Amino acid sequence: MQIVLILLIALASLHASAQQADDQPEQCLAPPSRFDPALLMAKGEIKVNARRATIIQDESADFSGDVSIVSDSAQISAQRAQVAQAGKQLVAEGQVSYRDAQIQVSSESVRLDSEAQSLNMEQTEYRLTGFTGHGAAQRIVLSREQGLSLQDVSFTTCPINSTDWQIQASEISIEPGEIWGKARNTRFYIADVPVFYLPYFAFPVSPVRQTGFLFPQVSSSSATGIDYEQPFYWNIAPNYDATISPRVMTNRGIQLKTEFRYLTESHRGTINLEYLPDDRDSADRSNRYFYRFEHHGQLSDNWVLSADINGLSDDNYIVDLGSDFYNRADTHLYQTVAMSYYSNNLDVVMRVRDFEVIGEHADTYRTLPELQLDYVTSFANGLDFRVDSELAYFDNQIDGNPSALRIHFAPSLSLPYQRQWGEFLAEASLLSTYYHQRDIEGTPLADEVARNLGRIKLYGGLNFEREADWFGEASTMTLEPKLQYLFTSYEDQTDIGLYDTTRLLNDYTGLFRGQEFTGLDRISDNNQVTLGVTSRILDAASREQFVFSVGQIFYLSDNKVLAANKADDRSALAAELDWRLHSKWFMHADIQVSTRTDKVERSSLSLEYRRDDKRLVQLNHRYVRDLSGEQIDQLGISASWPIAKNWQWVGRWYKDLSQQRTIESYTGIQYESCCWALRFVAQRHLSNRYDATGLQRTDEFDSGIALQFIFKGMGSSSSKRAMLEDGMFGYRQPYVLN
Structure with a gap:
């Protein structure tokens, strides 16, 4: 039984x-x-072992001395056992074990x-x-x-x-x-x-799954005061459920957070609603809310329907109340509905895309609608033919801003060749784009623009290997030079508005991208050669110990597209390094240096010592000479270390070297026994609040503490990594070695 x-x-x-x-x-x-179920008997069978047995046929049986009774469902061992009434009753005594x-x-x-x-x-x-x-x-x-x-x-x-x-x-x-x-x-x-x-x-x-209360969450911060959230899980049906979470904040009031999930044979989705009435900490005691709808549906073998719709009441909602889906650095929330078709040769995406904008970003455009069609096929002689096309209508929520209909058609013919020793690609493309623009009074934009550009791309790479000695260990060294020639014809594009286009930041990989902008509103003319080389050190198990890449673009003629105009005949020198310095030391670095001024334009460095899962120290530095008119120069350190038996400390500190101030400090202490843990976290960081004009403040800070009790083995994790990854910046491993 x-x-x-x-x-x-x-x-x-x-x-x-x-x-x-x-x-x-x-x-x-x-x-x-x-x-082990294999130790049981077949159904309906019982086996009894004992040192002594007294059996009265059809009445009773007495067993003693290491009695073992095995049925088709359980095992019983005892010192004594009696079976009576023709096996209908069993009494076992003396060190009885039931399994x-x-x-x-x-x-x-x-x-x-x-x-x-x-x-x-x-x-x-x-x-x-x-x-x-x-x-x-x-x-x-x-x-x-x-x-x-x-x-x-x-x-x-x-x-x-x-x-x-x-x-x-x-x-x-x-x-x-x-x-x-x-x-x-x-x-x-x-x-x-x-x-x-x-x-x-x-x-x-x-x-x-059953309806009931889940573990509460308790914390405190200067933005919310004492914060208590009590989730309640509602198992509505096997394929529907909801989590209702009242949240009490002493500074702001009572917020209601809800999550509804659904699942059918072909569709799944989540609806999140959060509402805080009469916020006591706001000047006008406003009602604040957040909503999110996410859906994915398989309409057929090839057709997929998806939606990602988000919205909130005000710019400071995430800053003040937090979010499970966004952080305080986000500026746009998606509002997208898409229908997609996928096959071996043809992909079609039809979407309506808008944004919930956080802060003041007047240049944000929505597409109502957008249609993308991509077709690819191969010919018997090794040629690949591809067509990328798009139809999109761009609209801006601010009255008076231009709107546009854009039609883009880009056929290309390529000849790829790949072998173990290297690869080669020759590609020719035609980029044809048509714009019909409205509300352009007082701007240099034209009603209609037809832009036709030609592009030729030649790319080649070689892979060389040789045996080498790497700090006394037998290793393999590779040398992987790359060469790319790119030509793109020129047309004046100043009469085209910027609807989905921004400047891209170049790193080593970006040198071979061939485009300096997102979107299609600006396509830079090119006549350039890109040189790059990568070298790797592989150990006997083919694991990367060292990877170094360096490259640069050489411009054979001046760029004429105004937004991409360059003062030099070459790009910044870009380099990347990943190095397993030791079994416990790792380093990642990337840098871009202007060859005209010999000054560093951008750089980042991460150095990590990892002794084990409990002991690590990571040093980070990030520098950008000019990002939207501001200089970024930040130094940070993260650490996790045991401080006594069962005691773990986690800390993080980031400083803005340009303004000489701390922008985040975070510390957590956890006591952990075999079956429970107590965690205390305190932090202070920039609040990044927006003012009435939509500009983000850079002089306000938020601080808070949190206390959490964890019962291990009862649906909660006591991982120190959770403390390490919390906070404004969080922890990331600095290396990409395989």
Whole structure:
């Protein structure tokens, strides 16, 4: 007879949908019981082993001395066992052990009545099969009529000899056919101190998702005050559910956050709504909200419908109240609906795209609608033919700004050739674009513009290898030179507006991109040669230990497109470096140096020491000489280190060297035992609030603290990495070595 999972009984007292934290070391938590179903008998068969046996035919059988009883569902071992009434009743005593696919129980005695389908166990200790949990019960009774009853029961995931926390209840009962159980007089203990009491509650006893409360979130900041959020999970149907989360903020009031999810055979999606009425911390006590709708649907084998629609009440919503989907650095929220067709040769995307703009960005255009069609095919002689085309209508929400209809058609013919020793590509393209522009009074724009450009691209790369010695280790060194010639004809484009076009930043990879702008409104004329080389050091296992790349563009003629005009005959020298300095040291660096002034235009550096998952230190520096008229010069350090047994510290500090001020400081301390953890986090960072004109302030800071209690093995993770990745900048590994 199977025993219902006692795990669900214990966990549901605090978590309606608990699950094991899979990142905890098994040797620390109480190890789960193991069970091999192959040791059971075939259905309807029972095998009994014992040192001594007395059998009265058709009446009873007495067994003693290392008794083992194996059925088709469970194993029982004891010192003594008696089978009566022709096998309908079983009584086992003396160091009794009961094991099945769900639980292992040690007991003083077991009484089993197969006719009444009842099981009675006294003075029990149990361990769960496949889960890190164990406990004890004074008595376990399981019957067909009354279901399961546990009296004076306890549960914990801590090691058997180190019970830091446990749950106790005077009685837990589960009636037959019910998916909810009942618990009476439930107490939660930390060490031997009771900290929580419930006289009565109901809980789910099915692995199916059930309605109930989830773990709360508690924090504090200068923006919200004391912040308490209590999620409530609602299992509406097998393919519909919702999470309703009231959030109480002492500075602002009560916010309601909701998430609704749906799933059908071909569609899935999520609807998020957040609403804060009468914000007490705003000057006008305004109502504030955020919404998000995400959908993905498979209409057929080739057709896909998708939507990503976001909106909020004001520019400072994310800054003041936070977001699970965006951060304070974001300036645009997508509002996109698209229908797509995909096949081996043809891709078609039809979309309507708008933006919820955060701050003042008058140049942001929406496409109502946009149609993209891409076709590719190959010929028998190795030639590839491709057509990229687009039809888009651009509109601006600000009255008086120009709008435009754009039609683009770009056929290209290419000859690719790839081998292990290198690759070659020859490509010729025609870029034909038509604009019909409106509301252009007082601007240099034209009503209609037809722009036709030709482009030729020749690209080649070689791969050389040789055996080498790398700090005393046998290695392989590669040399991978690259050469590209690019020619694009010129047409005056000053009579075309900028609708989806901005300048791109060049790095080493961008040298070979061949385009200096996003979008199509500006296509720079080119007559240039790009040279680049990459060298790698590979160890005996073909792992990269060192990768260095450097390259530069040489302009054979002056660029005539005004927005891409250059004063030099060559681009900045761009280089990238990834280096595994040691098994525990890693470095990544990239730099762009102007060959005219010999000054660094952009650079970044990350140096990391990683001793293990608990011990790491990372140093970062980022520099940009001119970004929208401002200089970026930031230095940061992140660290994670044990400070004592069971104590972990995480810290991060970033300074703006241009203005000589700290822009983020973050520290977290966590105590972690085998089965619970306590985490404290404090931080201070730039708030990045927007003023009434839509400009972002750079002199206001936000600070906050958070305290979190974690029960390991009860649906929560105690990873220190979570602390390391929190905050404004967060932690990122600095290397891209394979």
